[in-house]
């Protein structure tokens with residue numbers, strides 16, 4: 001099958017000393033970095049451990065050689081059948097956990113300056129996402145304007161903003177306005193920001209990964225119910241790595257409340273919450289078969305496939321098999337629907353010409 005496949009969730013490993021080398025001098029001693037000890041990889045900034053991961057023994061059979069080198073990455077993609085990727089940082093996903101606003105802002109700027117240059121030779125294969133801080137509206141808007149001028153088409157905000165800020169705060173309106181007017185897609189990757197999910201007891205590994213996806217659902221409720229997406233009907237938000245079958249359940253739940261509690265509902269929306277949700281929110285998934293069953297309710301434009309390369313929970317090097325199995329379980333899906341979920345919807349969002357990687361390489 002010769003389909004265009006664009007993974008809506010992939011990560012790049014930054015150079016080890018990126019922030020130590022590039023931050024303004026007075027901030028360098030507090031720079032974001034990762035440090036291994038016997039048991040853990042510790043992600044550190046501002047003299048605090050922001051996150052630590054136990055060193056696992058999995059996946060030694062399939063090292064991800066392209067996590068930082070783009071030529072090797074293209075080889076991995078060709079092997080795995082992937083034609084394009086939306087790129088997030090690795091260590092940089094920790095920046096929204098930095099509490100000092102000056103250090104957080106300077107850290108995203110270092111990443112944004114580095115990533116646009118790194119991926120600029122391959123504009124139709126890689127779409128790099130800029131990082132935005134979310135401490136206050138003014139600094140986020142200023143950085144959004146700066147990265148747009150640098151050439152970014154999409155930017156990512158933390159699932160949980162800093163402090164008490166919430167995404168229904170009216171002060172954030174100019175950000176949504178700016179993004180909508182310029183067609184900048186806003187994305188929200190699982191586990192970014194001040195997400196406090198640290199179960200350690202029985203079941204912890206699965207409980208933590210599951211709970212993280214609930215944060216993405218909460219976030220979507222804020223954008224839909226507060227009227228942000230209704231006031232900005234061209235604004236698209238993408239929620240990343242939290243599956244997609246919950247979209248239908250959330251739509252049903254919001255509609256039920258919107259109708260039954262209508263007396264209390266403010267603001268009133270011009271469309272039902274579910275209609276806003278299905279047309280302006282896009283969720284990425286790796287293994288979620290159940291979302292296809294909801295297509296009669298949600299349509300298929302709110303679900304897109306992703307590999308999460310080079311992460312362990314991702315589908316490399318078996319993406320072809322994963323995709324084939326997803327569709328084998330759902331034989332009634334049309335070719336158009338499959339093509340959109342795998343790459344067509346992503347191409348529309350980012351204005352990319354859907355072309356197979358091998359065709360591009362032959363043409364180059």
Ligand code: MN
Nearest residue numbers: 009010241308
């Ligand atoms: Mn991811």
